[in-house]
Amino acid sequence: MTLPTHLIVGPEQHGVVEYGLLLAKHAGGRVVRFDNWTALPTDPREFPAGPLQIYFTDHLFGSSPSEALTRVLNLVGNHPLSVSFHDVPQLEEGADRFARRAKAYVELAQRADAVVVNSQHEARFFTQRLTQNPHPALRVVPLPLPQRVTTIKPSSSTPPNPPSIHDDIAIMGFIYPGKGHMELLDSLSKNPAHGIHSLRALGRIADGHEWLADDLRSASMRAGVDLEITGFLDPEELEQEMFRAGIPVCAHRHFSASGSLMKWISLGRRVLVADGPYPRELRERWPNFIVLVEDDAWPEAIAALPSDFCDPSDPPSDWTWAQVASSYHQVWMKEPFDVMKNYPLVGRNPEHWPLVSVVIPYFDNPEGLRAILRALAEQDYPGEFECVVADDGSSSPPTFIPEEYSFPIRVERQADQGFRAAAARNLGAGGARGEVLAFVDGDTIPSRAYLREAVRLPALDPRGLVVGRRVHGEVGDGNAQEPAWLRDAWLRTGNLTGADDTSWRFIISAVLTCHRQLFDRVGGFDTTIVGYGGEDWEFGWRAWNAGALFHHNPAALAFHPEPDWSGRQAGWEEACFQKNSETLALAKRITHPLARPEGVIFDDADVLVQLPDNAGEWPPGAAIAVITGWLAIPYVHVVVPASALHSEETGLFADDPRVRVVDQRPALGRINVDLQQAAWPTDRSSAQCIFGVDGLGGKCTVYTSSGRSGQEEIQVGTITTARYRSLEVAGHLSSTATDVFVTWNTAREPIRLERQFAGW
Incomplete structure (x- = not known):
């Protein structure tokens, strides 16, 4: 991107x-x-x-x-x-x-x-x-919750609020007609018993509206309220004043988004807000922070507030700039912003239609095989193709009369050692001559245009991996449908043109087509997977990390006369047992958080953090602080140069398989963090850019603030995905590293580890 x-x-x-x-x-x-x-x-x-x-x-x-x-x-x-x-x-x-x-x-x-x-x-x-x-x-894309610039909260060192905290009102932001200051004062003037002492305007008069200051002072006198206009406040001063405020108010009636309201919420302040469509949207999301005021009834609303309304509480943290940036990335991954320049190939015809090998895993289903062969005989594919039947240990070999078909057919057989669809597909691919491999399950019947539509992209770009459309119903049934979860996936990802590092879940081997080069580079299917399901997701996972271009072509239509998996189960217990077996098998093989429980430690890492060769020159305690800081983030392993730790330091991690003290770097993770400085995330929120790097094009340069003033920006490392590196090696990249600014800890001075471990 x-x-x-x-x-x-x-x-x-x-x-x-x-x-x-x-x-x-x-x-x-x-x-x-x-x-x-x-x-x-x-x-x-x-x-x-x-x-x-x-x-x-x-x-x-x-x-x-x-x-x-x-x-x-x-x-x-x-x-x-x-x-x-x-x-x-x-x-x-x-x-x-x-x-x-x-x-x-x-x-x-x-x-x-x-x-x-x-x-x-x-x-x-x-x-x-x-x-x-x-x-x-x-x-x-809703406005984000602003990040705090200070941690100051009301305390004994903070100037006290007025005697009754409920009589101090504050409005934050530029002052201009319609912002709500005048409307609030007019409402108060209609109720002499309102009990409000002061209105503090935290901000300055907007340019061109200087006359408003006199009007507001006159209105405040009519309302019997002291008015203070603070003028411009720098970020730290503004937050201090917002913490000190009695009753936060957003009084402008006709607004469709409000940064000032989001700022109040980000500080954990509950706010009185003039009723309207936008405040109702926010109240649905954060009901504890917004009290709506109808028809300018400000005195009545204030009188009804609970005694603890003015007490700050823990603010929400579920919509930050990281999520906003991710939402924009999703926008920019679509055409015409998608600059990979690959998907314009979709729908084009190649100059040369390659030889295709149709690989059919088979087990004791002669009628189903004959139906597929008849459908292949009707294909309108412009080039040549062959068929390789991969028999997974049937009681008797598949039978057919080769002379009845206009394309070559061969049979490859393996012993019956359980349900081995992955091994059968590899067996068939091993005996195939085609430049493109089209995997079609033995109970799935392709439509006439299937091969032509499925082969287009791999023929134009060897990275192409195409999933066809497999509907459940008899051939020609106009009411036959894909499962709803797949239909939703195609809609959500634009038929996989907006695929990301979670889209391996939509790779279905029953209707899968790819180039031989990609298949060999990925290493084929995992033959150690025995039993129903999972081998296609695992193959899709490795294909994505190898740089594959995913595409769903609904015109590559095939019919499956039987119901989907969920409709073939005898009962809930059997279904759970079968799906759980698949889930456990994939958890050992796919490192992505979607495939693994968070609390379990695995030998292979999803995120691999590499300390630099000069980590041994860091201040005392820094390397330990960095390693333990990273281990607090789920799915992380740390690679440490042997020269970076003393013997007693190495012993701290002797029993932790997540820490590898090595002389040379091991195999890559899905996500790789190469540190240049002693730095680690302050918390999970600050680590979001790591797990979102795929949506940033696959490579980020990470900067954080350092120094006592916090104003010095330093480059602390780079983040890359295995997919990025695969594309980089193949020369297919069209984007450079994205700069990301984070709030991470840095260690540029010696660290007392007891403080690091226990906060002493």
Whole structure:
């Protein structure tokens, strides 16, 4: 995945600008920055080649909505365009203004290749106005919970709140008409017995609205409330004031996304919020943090608050910048942002149709085999093909009359040593002459176009691995369907063009086609798997890590007269026993967290962390701190150069198979972390970029902050996937490393291990 160039326009303190800069930091990609729209170039060739990511609110790009639209369309040119829309128009801002802004937003959305909004409320604005041409790539990515910049909480050292904490109200953010300050004061003025002492505005007056300060002071006098406008606060000052605040309030009525509301929640503060569609969305997600206020009934809502409302609690942590960045990556993995440039091959015909070997695993089913052979005789494949029947120890060999068919047929046999579908497929592939291998199960009957559709991609690119569409029903049955879980998978992944490191779960060997080169590089199926199921997922797992291009072609249709696995079981107990056997077999072979229980230690690692050769020069205790810090992350093994540890230090890990003290590096893991500095994740949340590296193109350069001020950014290492390295060796890469900024621990001074171990 090649990351887009982020075009960010506006002053640094603007919320949309802050959003763009933080997304670029966490998602990666080049940033092109302008303080004002007047500085923007007019020639789209002045931007780097490739896709653009724009953060659009009309007033940042022009003096009017139409001017902003014209300017954006002119500078974008033919670049693939992803737009994050902010301040989406709302009817409450006035009919004329709404109409002007809505027209600009809708026209820009129609030009964009991807549209991102922050709420379902905003999404409805577009879906209601794009009904003649629904946008294929509209995605809701909620605003993230901001990361704290300080750990300060209310304490005895913090200036005390007013005598009654319930009489101190705070509104955070820029002050402008409609933000809610005036509306709140007007509501209080209608109820002289409101009991509110002060309103603190944590922020400054927005440019161009300086007159509002006098109006607010007059309104506060009418309401009998002291008004304090703090002016600009730096991030640490702002958080301290938000911790000190009595009752947090978001009083603006007509908003479709709110960074200030998310900031309150990220600090563990419960908030009084003016009722509306967007606050209701957030309340569904975090019901303990939002109290809705209807019809400007602020005094009544305040009076009804519980006594502990103002006490900070543990904030939620389930929607951070890491998840937001991952959501954008999913957008950019689609066309036209998908820069692997492989999937345009899908649907094209090769110049040369290669010899295909159809491999059929077989066991005592002569009628089923004859049905498949008759279907193969009807194929419209433009090239030549052969058939290899791999007999898995049938009581008598398969029988047929070769002269009845226009294609060669051979039989390979192995002894009956249990259900050995993996070994049978390898047996058939070993006796095959074809450049492409098409695996079709002995109870699966291909349609006339099956081979032509299944072979296209592997014939064009040897990395291609195609899964056909196997429906359950008699041949020609128009009501025959795939299982629902597969239909959902194809829809969710765009027929696997959006595949990732979890998509091995959708590789079905009953209708699987791949190039001989890929099959041999992967090493074929795992012949040690005996019993029903799992061998295709395990093969798909290794194929993905080897750089395979997954594709589901629904036109490669085949019929399975019997029900799906779930419909063939005699009872729940038998089904559980069979599936559990498969699950246990795969847990030993697939290192991905989806295949393994977290608390079990395995010999092979999913994440392999390599300490550098100079780790022996780190300060005393640093290497131990790094190793133990990484072992706190599930699925991690650590490789340590023998020179990095003293003998007594080595003994600490003597009984832990996750730590390998070696002279040379062992085999790669699925994910590989090469450290340059003594660094380790502070917690699981800060390790998310490791498990998400596949969605970042497979390689990341990791930076973290260090130094006593926390302002020094240092490069601590790189993260790569086995898939990335396979593609790199084969010369197929089209993307470079993504820069990722994390909050990790670093050890640049000696460490007292007793403090590291027990916090002493």
